[in-house]
Amino acid sequence: MNDYTLLHHGAVDGVTGSCHELRARDGTAILVDCGLFQGAEVSAEGGSAGTPAIDFPLDHIRAIVITHVHIDHLGRLPYLLAAGFRGPILCSEASAELLPLMLEDAMKVGVTSDQRLIRRILEQIASQLVALPYKHWHALLPGWQIKLHPAGHILGSAFVEVRLSGDLAAGSGKGDWRIVFSGDLGAPHSALLPAPRSPWRADLLVLESTYGDRLHVDRKQRRRQLQETIERALRNRGSVLIPAFSIGRTQELLYDLEHVIASAKKQPAETDWSALEIIVDSPLAARLTQAHIRLHHLWDAEARRRTASGRHPLAFEQLYTVDGHDEHLQTVAYLARSARPAVVIAAGGMCSGGRIVNYLKAMIGDARHDIVFVGYQAAGTPGHAIQQYGPRGGYVELDGERHSIRAGIHRIAAYSAHADQADLLRFVGRMRHQPAEIRLVHGDRRAKEVLMEKLHARFPETQVRIP
Structure with a gap:
């Protein structure tokens, strides 16, 4: 039985508001992304484009990892700070350079025209921001390590590999748990950025499914x-x-x-x-x-x-x-x-x-x-x-x-900067050790269901779930 819990605070009933909470057996937790909702999409707790305030407990959350700087993945950061979060904000080195530009623009459009308030928020974020190089393990907390890999989606984008070890992985039988959050994966035919390369292993893969039901032209x-x-x-x-x-x-x-x-x-x-x-x-x-x-x-x-x-x-x-x-x-x-x-x-x-x-x-x-x-x-x-x-x-x-x-x-x-169905299947298939479980997020219902069928057929030993 897994010694961790995964909760989704967005990107479950659609493709915006990405926010996922990984909680270890000792109660400590991290967030992966904290994005704004757009259109008619909502969170499990009822959050929406019109009510973006944080609607879940934060006391046990020690850090947040930002996969990339699109607003549907980081737009609720100011609200996270307003709710009292003061832990580290981890992202890639390029994202650390781009993040203030994106957030300043988003706050001017959707939060406030008060430039002094915007500046204070950005200064607070800068004091918490931790820029990580790709492909290096970062010791975050006792038993927690984080590694970012290029995701090929936009400049600075990353998929996140989390390793829980020691007492936090007592039930794994392998010495650690590996949980991978895809964030948004890029398409191999995208201009400018290299295509993402699959991780060696994942016990649990949280996989985006935006285009899980279709293929892109070349x-x-x-x-x-x-x-x-x-x-x-x-x-x-x-x-x-x-x-x-x-x-x-x-x-x-x-x-x-x-x-x-x-x-x-x-x-x-x-x-x-x-x-x-x-x-x-x-x-x-x-x-x-x-x-x-x-x-x-x-x-x-x-x-x-x-x-x-x-x-x-x-x-x-x-x-x-x-x-x-x-x-x-x-x-x-x-x-x-x-x-x-x-x-x-x-x-x-x-x-x-x-x-x-x-x-x-x-x-x-x-x-x-x-x-x-x-x-x-x-x-x-x-x-x-x-x-x-x-x-x-x-x-x-x-x-x-x-x-x-x-x-x-x-x-x-x-x-689209997103991987299509074939790209998503390749991302899973090229892992040396297949995931025991895949959770499909960040997609419409049909996209997730079609991708789930394809994954079941190709990886019959993997449990595929739609939260």
């Missing part, structure tokens, strides 16, 4: 889809609007757009690619892109080769960044009334906030324009509604107003 096909959509916009003299999270998705898009433009310019074509502007309308995304450039030693071999050849995949000639709010409003108005073709990458990824909302309000009713979704859209978000009702000529509510959808709606699933 990178060549997704670039072709992106190019075809842009060529349509160029013919129509319209714009392509891409809602995207500021980290990960934005940089992958820039990487592929630079490749598409560079390749198109070498070949005779009807389309004038030199007229196309690539606009990143997110000060946060601009700062995070600069961080990607600084941390280029974490890029994969292909990206490093491209840079060595003189290319600048994240800082090319036709790339333009919008900074201030007035400039943002002017850009929206200009693109809505002009016939200047452009690709706009704007925050936020599910259209529930951020600068993308102003673009949508101004342009979603115009058939010249196209909206391209490159990531998961949680139920209850405007992005989900646009995907669902846009192809039928429906409408979406934005800031309380109804907007008819006449723009073209497209979805390129291969830009």
Whole structure:
């Protein structure tokens, strides 16, 4: 019988609010992630996007490990501090650099406009932050060790290996328990980052399942889809609007757009690619892109080769960044009334906030324009509604107003930074010692059920559970 308990405080009934508690036999515990909910998703205790306060006991929790800096994995950190948590906040070295940028932006949008309060919160987090190198054991508590491995999801992302030993592993029969939290695993075809490598062993694997029921197209096909959509916009003299999270998705898009433009310019074509502007309308995304450039030693071999050849995949000639709010409003108005073709990458990824909302309000009713979704859209978000009702000529509510959808709606699933079904099965299959138990989290019900069937068939001796 296991001498540990696993509790889930989020990412059980959907893909947001990731928060998992591992409790040892002596009552000590750690959290892995503490993210915000988005859309209609809730926690087991009733927490939601509208009620993000911590709704579970903290007295016994000694530390938190952050797998990566997406807000659905760390957005409740300020609320954790407000509830009295003063233990170490562990993350990778790159995440430690990116985390303050992400949290500052999230707090400005969803918590407070009081800059002094934001600064105090960030200073408190900085005093608790512990940056860990990849692939090294870190002694956390008596009997507790933590190791981070590159997850390939976004810059700095990690899956977490926990080793309970000594008196905490008395019933293991092996000298220790190994519990692995996948966090969000990247897809092997993702640009910029190397693919994750499976751990040697896991007694319990807590596995994400966002795309557990589907397969992604390859990178060549997704670039072709992106190019075809842009060529349509160029013919129509319209714009392509891409809602995207500021980290990960934005940089992958820039990487592929630079490749598409560079390749198109070498070949005779009807389309004038030199007229196309690539606009990143997110000060946060601009700062995070600069961080990607600084941390280029974490890029994969292909990206490093491209840079060595003189290319600048994240800082090319036709790339333009919008900074201030007035400039943002002017850009929206200009693109809505002009016939200047452009690709706009704007925050936020599910259209529930951020600068993308102003673009949508101004342009979603115009058939010249196209909206391209490159990531998961949680139920209850405007992005989900646009995907669902846009192809039928429906409408979406934005800031309380109804907007008819006449723009073209497209979805390129291969830009997801998540592993697909085949990748998840490979992640398990490449472990030298298979898990005794797998718990599926961070996915819709169907995705988890389909993945559970596949895992049962391939690993019949492993118990697969949906919490």
